Amino acid sequence: MALPGPEWRGLLARRWAELDPPLRERLAAASLHDAVRLGCDLLRTEEEEAALVRLCQRVCTGKEPEAASFYREQGNREFGRRRYQMALRLYSKAASHESPSSPEVSICFANRSAALFHLEHFEVCLEDIARAESHGYPDRLLPKVLLRKAECLLCLGRLQDAADALSVVESKIHMDGLMTSPTHQTLLKKLSQLKVKLHEKERCPEPAQEARGDMQGKSEIWEENDSISGASSSLSLNFDTERGRHLVASQDIMPGQSLLKEEAFVSVLCPGESLPLQDSETAWDTRVTNADLYCHRCLRQLLASVPCRGCSYAKYCSQDCADMAWEQYHRTECSLGALLLTLGVFCHVALRTVLLAGFAEVNRLVEWSHSGDKDPHNPKAGCKCLSETPEPGAGTRGIPGCDDSGQYHSSYQAVFHLLPHTEQHSPEHKFLCMLSVVAICKQLQEAGLHAAVLNQESSEQWPKPKTSEQTLDELSPELKTVAEAMLRHVLQLQCNAQAITVMQELGPGDGAVVNKKPVRLATAFFPVLSLLNHSCCPNTSVSFSGTAATVRASQPIPRGQEIFHCYGPHQCRMGAAERQQLLRQYFFECRCRACLDELESDVKSVVSMRNSFCCPSCQAPMQGEEDLLCCSNEACATSVSREKLSRRLQDLQQQIKKALDLLRDRKADQAVKMLLKCQMDAGNFLSPEHLLMGEMEDHLAQVYATLGKWQEAARHLKKSIGIVEMHHGPSSVETGHELFKLAQILFNGFAVSEALSTIQRAEEILSVHCGPQSAQIQELQEMKTCLSELPRSILQRT
């Protein structure tokens, strides 16, 4: 959710309607500076602030001991059922609610280490054991955990370490050895088993495992641009009044060539939709969200998360990440978790942006923006309008966001220069953003975080603001500056927010074929990537790794052509008229080739043709723009209302969802029956090229794959690929992902030669979009190596 939730939006919409017309006019015309000053007076303690407090109470981001014990019990239950993946996540949730360095949190880590052991994540298991030990794990329980440590070391082949661990645990057991309790007996038994295992391994050591990663041979050609950090030397930065800043190929570019590599200036994990973890209805939410799955700071996938010391929301991949986030921004954000979740991710990005930039830099640029000056380094230079074209021959000097020497970096200055389109946002929207930002700044002041905001490095040294002299409602001048910068960033995000997406695994993830779908993970500012203009038929493809973006050419780009990326709707997904409607939120009318072609010719968009209905009686295409659709076959003369067919489509989608739920509950046979029924039904009223027809084939392939029926799975997936190619193009990333699935299915079914040719095609497409180092390419190459090592006899049979 980018913007504040519906209740807060509704409240402010009513407030806006109640304002005196002259005040509304003043607000509509106000500069960012004046808007913040007006906002401070308009936010009322009794009404808006109280409402926010109520809304925040629904979001739990603090540490609650009751939640911790609940999650731990649930984790134990799942562990008992041998559902280790679920147990792992529940123990992580439990740990996030325990207070740091308490014996309780050490028990969570110890329990989690047991789940990790069963999942064979031995290295991470050792980390959790170390964590348990360092957080004061109860001494009497220690032997069991130490035995697990020894067993982990054995599994990792670290025999000396394992021997050392065993002797430590042996002396420990003997020290407490007077007991003859059953637990004590079990421990002794386990100890002797492990000693036998150790001796066996010592007598015939396993050959050292070959280091993986030698496949990464192909390094990419990369020569960095002199004037734009993170851009390839094959690009140049241009500027004109019509297109603004934009990047152009300064030489011929090959498909797959990397054009930009940029680390996000700032990124904030989106809470995302909750995935059902288990179906029990309880007081505490057992579902997992992005916050449970990805590191709060670096977005790496979490296995055994490190909780924040202050809240239950932020979880990290490592202690290092937790410490860095704390230093950079989280010590200010930590107590504001519920408010930031309530006000939406745009407000959160705005706050984190100013925290990362530091108050001095924020203050410098805000001051500069008041002077109306062109050069932020030299406040005395003459006044020039921001959109004015730089003098010819000046190179990149004078292009907004560039520094004195004409360099463009990912910096706060570059972020500050992204267009906020202040005049184009509706006054009501500006009112909403303004009061939200002011509410955050007031909260910062009330929570005593004023000093932390002003100086991130050593907040303790700064004197506390003299709150006694100010009325409580009054924001300090510094926080007003912060609010003004934040308001600018929230408005900029409307056009410049870049979603960081990843391919997320669906379902239990224990099948031979991995089904993934792209999900939005975070919202970020990428000032260099923002130089690219939009096109509905872009010539590049963007992929992400953690918080880094890579842009690659998806087709040959001749010298002189502009580089585009698609940040709105793609021409494959909707018609031009619909696209123009959506793009209005970015305040521009798209003039890309696809839009011009489609809008100028009277031809109906191919997308709507493909995704159309067909006649329920004779299956010919249905025609008509209005509410009544008629069969295109004159002899048939059937007519049906559009609404009726749309309702039928919705019912069908519901049925498909139910079939997928069955698959998730491991009822594959029932899922097949249901999907085949859906397919029959769909054939009666959907065009055979409809995207949903392809999706059903894809789901069927997935179900057959879980049943190990590889040939059937392959047959259905090929039909799906046909439809995906038609909609997205044969060399699109979507087709690449489908081919990747087909390669897995053929591989599992030992269809060797076909698998090899499919791997080849998938590799060609995916390396263009995701690069030769991507996880999927690595997996394809491993499959290829594995197949080529098969005995000749098998190869010849296929």
Ligand SMILES: [Zn+2]
């Ligand atoms: Zn991390």
Ligand SMILES: [Zn+2]
């Ligand atoms: Zn925190």
Ligand SMILES: [Zn+2]
């Ligand atoms: Zn377009």
Ligand SMILES: [Zn+2]
């Ligand atoms: Zn008909």
